[in-house]
Amino acid sequence: xxxxxxxxxxxxxxxxxxxxxxxxxxxxxxxxxxxxxxxxxxxxxxxxxxxxxxxxxxxxxxxxxxxxxxxxxxxxxxxxxxxxxxxxxxxxxxxxxxxxxxxxxxxxxxxxxxxxxxxxxxxxxxxxxxxxxxxxxxxxxxxxxxxxxxxxxxxxxxxxxxxxxxx
Numbered sequence: 402x403x404x405x406x407x408x409x410x411x412x413x414x415x416x417x418x419x420x421x422x423x424x425x426x427x428x429x430x431x432x433x434x435x436x437x438x439x440x441x442x443x444x445x446x447x448x449x450x451x452x453x454x455x456x457x458x459x460x461x462x463x464x465x466x467x468x469x470x471x472x473x474x475x476x477x478x479x480x481x482x483x484x485x486x487x488x489x490x491x492x493x494x495x496x497x498x499x500x501x502x503x504x505x506x507x508x509x510x511x512x513x514x515x516x517x518x519x520x521x522x523x524x525x526x527x528x529x530x531x532x533x534x535x536x537x538x539x540x541x542x543x544x545x546x547x548x549x550x551x552x553x554x555x556x557x558x559x560x561x562x563x564x565x566x567x568x
Contacts, residue, residue, distance in 0.1 A: 438488040439466065440524035444498040444511075445479040448533035451509030452500055458484050459501075460513045465490045468511060480533075484511060493518040497530035502537075509534055 449471060458466035470483035484498070495516030502509050522528070 439485045440488055441469065442484045442486055442522055442526055442528055444482050444484060444528040444531050445474060445477065446482060446500060446531050446533040447479055449480040449482060449500060450534040450536060452511065457510040458486060458513060459510050460490060491521040494520045494522050494526065496528060498528045499532040500534040
């Protein structure tokens, strides 16, 4: 009987530790927080590459919300995003939303850049000033491909005074 009581006590201790860990992890990720005190903003992006539902929305590097919905707009062919922002963060109505990268190999997030207007966005308003994701691969292709040769004076002898062309 003594062994059985020890096993039950050990099992209860493991179960209590597991529950404590889950509560702690929920607080860190914000899973346990209610959605009260938040408001939604809409934004249309040319590209939301690397952004999914649940992606962070940050202001000055601090998480102030999440992306709650993504959908393709069939009229504009842009990606419409719904951003849920903490109610304590009141953004001026000339603020911008950008898709930014955490680094070369990091993920993307939505960065809010506040404007200077005295008026703030109301719940459900649309952020007009947006910038989509920049593809690292397309940037690398521009550098590797050599870019536009028409801007190179060596490619056009007429534009090079040393080669006898017009000044």
